[in-house]
Amino acid sequence: MEFQSKVIIEPFQVKSVQSLDFTTRDERSAALKEARYNLFRLPAQKVLIDLLTDSGTSAMSSEQWAALQRGDESYAGAKSFQKFQSKVQELTGYEYIIPTHQGRAAERLLFSVLSERRGSTAEPQWVPNNSHFDTTRANIEAVGFRAIDFVSPAAQKVQEAIPFKGNMDVEALKKFLESTPRSQIPVGMLTLTNNSCGGQPVSLENIREVSRLYRHYGIPFILDACRFAENVAFICRDEEKGRMPAEVAREIFSLADGCSFSAKKDALVNIGGFLALKSSDWVEDLHSQLILTEGFPTYGGLAGRDLEAMTQGLDEVLEPAYLEYRLASLEYLGKFCEQKGIPYLKPVGGHALYLDAASFYPHLKWSDYPGQSLALSLYLEGGLRSCEIGSLMFGRQFDGTEKAHGVELVRLAIPRRVYTQSHMDYCLELIEFVFHQRKAAKAVRILKEPKRLRHFTAEFSW
Numbered sequence: 001m002e003f004q005s006k007v008i009i010e011p012f013q014v015k016s017v018q019s020l021d022f023t024t025r026d027e028r029s030a031a032l033k034e035a036r037y038n039l040f041r042l043p044a045q046k047v048l049i050d051l052l053t054d055s056g057t058s059a060m061s062s063e064q065w066a067a068l069q070r071g072d073e074s075y076a077g078a079k080s081f082q083k084f085q086s087k088v089q090e091l092t093g094y095e096y097i098i099p100t101h102q103g104r105a106a107e108r109l110l111f112s113v114l115s116e117r118r119g120s121t122a123e124p125q126w127v128p129n130n131s132h133f134d135t136t137r138a139n140i141e142a143v144g145f146r147a148i149d150f151v152s153p154a155a156q157k158v159q160e161a162i163p164f165k166g167n168m169d170v171e172a173l174k175k176f177l178e179s180t181p182r183s184q185i186p187v188g189m190l191t192l193t194n195n196s197c198g199g200q201p202v203s204l205e206n207i208r209e210v211s212r213l214y215r216h217y218g219i220p221f222i223l224d225a226c227r228f229a230e231n232v233a234f235i236c237r238d239e240e241k242g243r244m245p246a247e248v249a250r251e252i253f254s255l256a257d258g259c260s261f262s263a264k265k266d267a268l269v270n271i272g273g274f275l276a277l278k279s280s281d282w283v284e285d286l287h288s289q290l291i292l293t294e295g296f297p298t299y300g301g302l303a304g305r306d307l308e309a310m311t312q313g314l315d316e317v318l319e320p321a322y323l324e325y326r327l328a329s330l331e332y333l334g335k336f337c338e339q340k341g342i343p344y345l346k347p348v349g350g351h352a353l354y355l356d357a358a359s360f361y362p363h364l365k366w367s368d369y370p371g372q373s374l375a376l377s378l379y380l381e382g383g384l385r386s387c388e389i390g391s392l393m394f395g396r397q398f399d400g401t402e403k404a405h406g407v408e409l410v411r412l413a414i415p416r417r418v419y420t421q422s423h424m425d426y427c428l429e430l431i432e433f434v435f436h437q438r439k440a441a442k443a444v445r446i447l448k449e450p451k452r453l454r455h456f457t458a459e460f461s462w
């Protein structure tokens, strides 16, 4: 009989290590006070396990570090660019590849060029999506366009484990496209996975329907493909079983006309991004903008070595063993919470566990910021840094009023290939400890806040 393990092991071994910084509860209590109870203001050496974000926090492989050494730093036409360009062309099937320093730079280029090409028009300009990520929305609004979300109604049901909750609500999109003149929709988008809605994936069937709709109405279709590989992993596991990830990825890209991409997620690097397009229509204008603000078209704000690391990362992220491990490591967190009755957003998505702070702390109102209170307890009791995603982040409206966000979540984003299972066991034990103390949870009050994006810099009492 052949040995077969039920354990899905990390498909890598550790080669280089970075020490963790241990602190006492008293030290953390002082650090919190110093940081005005805002976890973004904490210095990293006061954090034991950092689950603030999965963006730009990946561990690179030995092959990626070796690739850095091969970086060609020629200003124009670098060998590293040629390799990068071929890799992205092979992955996406798109011909025109524009490197940028990160995802939002690709977004800014795209929308500033689209707005230039529109000229001054009195008509509103709409950009539909399943859910716009905050930088995408901000870049759309910065050029005077309007961002609009059509997320599947399943996304509202936090406690129900419905697959592919990240889907576009195609009925709502169809109604919108039927009733809005073509001249008012410069571009249509779809975000994979749906970051603003818990990292939930979009099904291949949904991507095909969205593609059919945009094509039918003659609207260019641009993917926000930051976590395309994690989205592919869900499709291979739950929808099109047995297909190879690289092949599913190619099919997805073939359904759209281009993509924007932050390499800080699914290219397994610490900085980088790109815009890739099927047609040459916008490319001349994009290159002019790129040269103005990012750099020459063959490096776009990056070093040759960064392009090399991205090229290698794009191969590694689609390895079946990596993707199987990535989903299994997230599921592990969900299973624990399920067993212990700890409320979380179900099912777990591709890059984070989201605790449902409103259910943790039913005695706190949304305006007591239960998510922030929970995130502060996780840090104080165990040195774990997470991020509130609720009324603190989204409650302040453009007109200055304050409104409940609807869900009060705490995101524990898992950096790729960084932490081991025992680190995760530590976090889970800590979550359980804090859950048992939930009746004593205190409200958070805002002492000082800026006009926009207050969660990054506001000061609180707790």
Ligand SMILES: *Cc1c(COP(=O)(O)O)cnc(C)c1O
Pocket (backbone or CB within 6 Å): 055, 102, 103, 104, 105, 133, 135, 136, 191, 195, 224, 226, 261, 262, 263, 264, 265, 272, 273
């Ligand atoms: C991170 C992210 C972006 C922006 O990318 P940056 O590299 O952080 O600028 C855009 N869209 C989605 C869905 C993201 O997760």
